[in-house]
């Protein structure tokens with residue numbers, strides 16, 4: 001899907017044109033709790049949420065988008081992004097985000113829902129652009145929120161209905177998060193994770209796991225429950241030991257920009273150990289922007305920065321790694337082609 005006539009990006013520090021527009025005043029969505037969760041479904045499908053303008057250290061971040069990297073030699077796919085979650089000084093639409101990605105060799109993406117609003121957005125976006133596949137779920141931190149209101153059952157029923165769309169190819173992101181939710185409050189997360197696992201099995205779809213500070217319990221639940229056709233650890237945060245277990249079990253490891261961070265030696269060890277047929281790449285945009293752009297807004301067009309860092313860590317040929325990444329991604333989610341948008345199989 002990458003056109004050979006696509007213009008090469010300039011060598012300046014400028015973001016792609018889609019990410020350079022002058023901001024519109026006043027009407028943007030409000031700040032939402034960062035890192036991947038905690039939206040308000042009252043915002044409505046596609047209304048979007050905005051990443052905080054301060055980092056986890058409380059300091060303000062640079063809100064301009066990084067420059068476009070050199071295109072990859074072969075196209076890859078971003079298997080985890082949040083196009084409804086805005087960051088930076090501009091709001092970029094679905095098609096514009098995918099255009100910028102396509103010019104640097106990112107042929108498509110998996111748009112991931114975290115709650116009802118973003119899962120509804122996901123299905124609407126799939127109808128708009130054939131470069132997208134989707135995943136829908138209630139994020140573990142949102143599961144606590146829904147359960148607290150007695151609405152988890154209703155929410156999961158709607159997730160199941162949305163998951164019936166033929167271009168929704170995964171249930172996710174689900175899992176456990178002991179960073180934002182206290183371990184004592186984890187019971188709703190456990191229940192929700194098990195029900196998402198059951199849903200993935202019944203529908204025959206892949207499972208995207210959010211595992212933050214919860215490796216042992218995630219693995220324990222995976223071992224207890226029936227296994228879906230594919231299991232993906234999104235933004236893999238484990239070490240060599242977890243990578244060895246993934247190799248044994250055939251679980252996929254999806255690496256994000258965090259693998260390029262200075263403090264990520266354990267993840268780099270995992271990346272070196274990971275079987276080449278189990279490695280995936282993702283942005284988790286607008287979060288987890290790869291080095292040297294850490295803290296700035298992230299988007300699928302920055303995948304080449306992460307892929308080059310991965311090739312260096314693995315001592316792999318860049319083109320071979322790209323070919324592996326694409327083949328692995330399509331093994332998990334199926335082909336992005338050729339089902340035309342709007343057709344039901």
Ligand SMILES: [Zn+2]
Nearest residue numbers: 036112173284
């Ligand atoms: Zn995510």
